[in-house]
Amino acid sequence: MFPVPASLCSTLLIVGVFVFVSADQKIITAASGQNVTLTCRAPNSNNIIVVEWSRADLETEYVLLYRNEQLDPENQHPSFKNRVDLQDRQMKDGDVSLILKNVTTADNGTYECRIFMRERQRRKRAHLKTDPISSIYLRVDPPDQKSVTAESGQNVTLICRAPNNKKIITVEWQRPDLHPKYVLLFRNRHIDPENQHPSFVNRVDLQDKQMKDGDVSLILKNVTSVDTGTYECRVFLEETRSLQSITNINLHVVVPPGQTGGAVGLKVDLAVLGLLFGVAFEF
Template sequence: MNRVDLQDRQMKDGDVSLILKNVTINDAGTYECRVFMAETDTSQLISIISLRVVPPDQKTITAESGQDVTLTCRAPRGKPIRAVKWSRADLGDIYVLWYQNGQYVPYYQHAFFKKRVDLQDRQMKDGDVSLILKNVKIIDTGTYECGVFMAETDSSQLISIISLKVVPPGECVCDQR
């Protein structure tokens, strides 16, 4: 798939701007623009750009302490999923849930979430990899990321980011968007 082009292929007036089409989460990162100067036989760094890509379905959920909450996530349909990971940035390399080859991998799971999380559909029919978080607590407030490892492309893909806010009982204006 040809997703990269130059703004001006003739590079008139020194315009070496890059066009990246159909951007995905996996395109996020740091990009360097370098030009090769024929007369000096050297390359020169022109700019460094940090690209952040936000999933189109970013959601915010507010829940009352003690409730069970479903964090929805749907991978592309019909594509075999090798693994699912639910994470929170503040947990580092330990996950909320890691599911691979039809089973949970407790070794990578943060102790706080053990026996409190489950997949809504362990068969992941129609790409449903939604997470059920049981008996939520105020400390569960945070940003959750849902990612899958696709067998077909042999690559991981961030599917959705969900911001969860847990409030004390009786204070909830709950929404499950």
């Protein structure tokens, strides 16, 4: 057996340690607007001093950080402020589950739970990176999809309303089946045509560019059957610094009876009938 270096021994004697437990990822599906509980249970609740809930795509900011027996908002991502809490701040039986309120599609992602436990040792603390004790992928379904039917040639308004007490930085209307997918991209107080699908150039506008009361509805002019599809309205809010899906609308454009083929066909039939009459009179 190889001798263990004294420096390594001193490192192993620590005041605080993270708990290393492998975490099989779970998947939770929720509807927009629901409150969701992401379950996490530590092996020992007696010496928990820190609870961290994080999401990798948020970089250094936490979903929730609990230490000194209270929530710490300083390094919390803005989109989760006043929307998260521990299910039990007493952490009985090691319960450090997260409650996430009023979820939206912007909450989609993988959430990881970590804890920091106190160890009564004499030597200095070593900073050890921990594996999560729980890893949960949350998938939030978009709001109930609405349906709108319009006749070819009409102007159509697709209704979308964002929270009226939040500052809107960007409005996106998109159709996932198109490339590029943007029907309308509104930012810096004007429509950005750079990534707009060509079929919508000069045919779309916001109903109110001032976005009063959160109104970000889309006006789509002179619709045709090729405009049939699912339109998604998303906004980027200054407060949360994240995109939030507001509504999905399925637009179906129909051709009125007789508009295509009907009147033209009638003219052709009359012309043919007249020709036949002319031929008959010649005989």
